[in-house]
Amino acid sequence: MNKRQAQKQFTREKIIAAAKQIFIEKGIINTATSQIAEAAGIAHGTLFLHFPNKDSLVVELLDAELSKFSNNIKQLIVETADVNILLSQYLDIIQAEEGFFSSLARELPNYKDELRRKILFRESLIREHFHQVIEKGIEQNIYAQVDIPSALTFLFGTINYYLSLKTSFVQQGSVIEKFKPSIIKTMKDLLLPVQ
Amino acid sequence: MNKRQAQKQFTREKIIAAAKQIFIEKGIINTATSQIAEAAGIAHGTLFLHFPNKDSLVVELLDAELSKFSNNIKQLIVETADVNILLSQYLDIIQAEEGFFSSLARELPNYKDELRRKILFRESLIREHFHQVIEKGIEQNIYAQVDIPSALTFLFGTINYYLSLKTSFVQQGSVIEKFKPSIIKTMKDLLLPVQ
DNA sequence: CCAATTAATGAGTATGCACTCACCGAGCAA
DNA sequence: TTGCTCGGTGAGTGCATACTCATTAATTGG
Structure with a gap:
């Protein structure tokens, strides 16, 4: 060069x-x-x-951030067997990237159609990772009680809602939560398609 | 005239x-x-x-909506003793007024400081009503399991978060939720002041 | 060393918006 | 009827902002 x-x-x-x-x-x-x-x-x-224009700068930035983010998550999913640890670290990674994502999510409803469509398409990437985490959780049949960081409530509004549909029980002195079986199918349907 | x-x-x-x-x-x-x-x-x-300007039209419209809303809630709180029914009807009223409020809430972070301040000040009105509903709930020590309408997640982000900090138990075949005692003080602190 | 290439510049253009004001005419008081 | 008042009009103004383009100057290849 x-x-x-x-x-x-x-x-x-x-x-x-x-x-x-x-x-x-x-x-x-x-x-x-x-x-x-x-x-x-x-x-x-x-x-x-x-x-060429402001929107393309936004999209390029989003793609760069998503790519970093995605690589981190992929590695995490491969390396971590225990779902409690996986979910917790997964949320740590999300939190680390929070700034730009939540700034996007906050304004999303006010964007022109074209830009909004591009961003929503890319959001499905995030859903796909989340789906993999859920898959592991279903295999192991248990989820730790974890708060989705509140800044992500908007981006992950639907996910967050479904996370609230948990049953909880006490095991070894701490509260353990498990998704109601009837919810799991709906949740997977919701997380996967969109595009 | x-x-x-x-x-x-x-x-x-x-x-x-x-x-x-x-x-x-x-x-x-x-x-x-x-x-x-x-x-x-x-x-x-x-x-x-x-x-005189666009902002004042927004604020005037907000005041008109809030005034209608507020009158309905006040009446409801006076008339309804049972907290389960009260909370449920309270949410019905919120839902009926949802359109304009959630359009406001969605865009709020993007407004200029001046307008945002005016709107946030008025949001405290809503908090005050919510606080009265909670007060009644604390007296009766029980809350029905209610979904805060998802469109209000943003406006009531904090409230929603605290609503998730409930203990749940089964009574007569249906799930009953009760706020964790340690949360109630925090929640009251959070809901009341702000201004 | 010279001519061609190209990244960078910043004044300029086009557009969309909130807001203004000279003018108009229907309604009112006399 | 007459002259005044005042709500309404819409072309116009000022401003912010995305985007352009003629010009400049540094770098390169021959």
Whole structure:
């Protein structure tokens, strides 16, 4: 890679980093492209050499975040046998990525149709992971009592609702929760399709 | 009231009715004042004879809705002794007013500070009613298992979270839920102050 | 070393929006 | 009837913002 290409890549990364931070702080709708450019230390016009429009910057950022996120989860699922530990660590990972995702989820209903559709399609990726975690839980027939981080209530509204449909019982002094059998089918149906 | 005054009042009501409907359909942020005027069948400029700006139209509409809502709840609390019935009917009333409130709640994080502050201040009205319902529940020491309508998850995010911290037990064949005692104080603290 | 390439610049354009104001005409008081 | 009042009108203004493009300057290949 020659000097020009390296410089171009560097600029692109500055834009993405700046965009992510400002989007988390102020939301996407309330962030002007000129502000992103300023924060990245480049001219306003430069931003549009790297991204054809604001929406594509959002989508690209989302894809990058999802890719990191997805790799972490995949590894976790392969490595962790115990569902209690798996679910707990799974939620830790979600929480770590919380900022940008929840900023997206918060504003999602206000986006134009086109952008909203793109984001919702990608949300199904997250559902798929969650489904794998549930699969393991069903095999082992037990779930630990875990709070879905409240910031994810919106993104995972449906999941959260179904998580509340648990039966609970006490085992060795601590409360253990188990999904009602009738719920499991519905939950899987809900998590998988969409696209 | 002479013909002129009557006409003015009529126009004002047309604006409010049109605004409410469009806000519910498309959200407040994505509705232009010119669209409200068009839906109300008046000139764009006329809207600003009745309301100094868009925000004040939103706030006025919110106050009107809250006032209706609040009167209904007050009456319900006075008339209904049984908490199970009270809570259930309380949620029915909320659900009936759901459209405009949830459109507000959905967009709230994206509003400018000034408008957001005004709306949050008014949300405390709703909290106060909810607190009275909880008070009655604490006296009677029992809550029916009730789903907070999912559309209200956002507006009542905190409340919803605390509602999940219940102990449950089976009585006469049906599940009865009771708040954990340690939660009740926290919940009361959370619901009352804010302003 | 020179000409071609290309990343970067930032003033400029197009658009959409909240809000204004000079003007109009129906209703009212005399 | 007459002149005034005032609600209504809609083209116009100012502003914010996404996006463009003629120009500049650094880098490259020959």
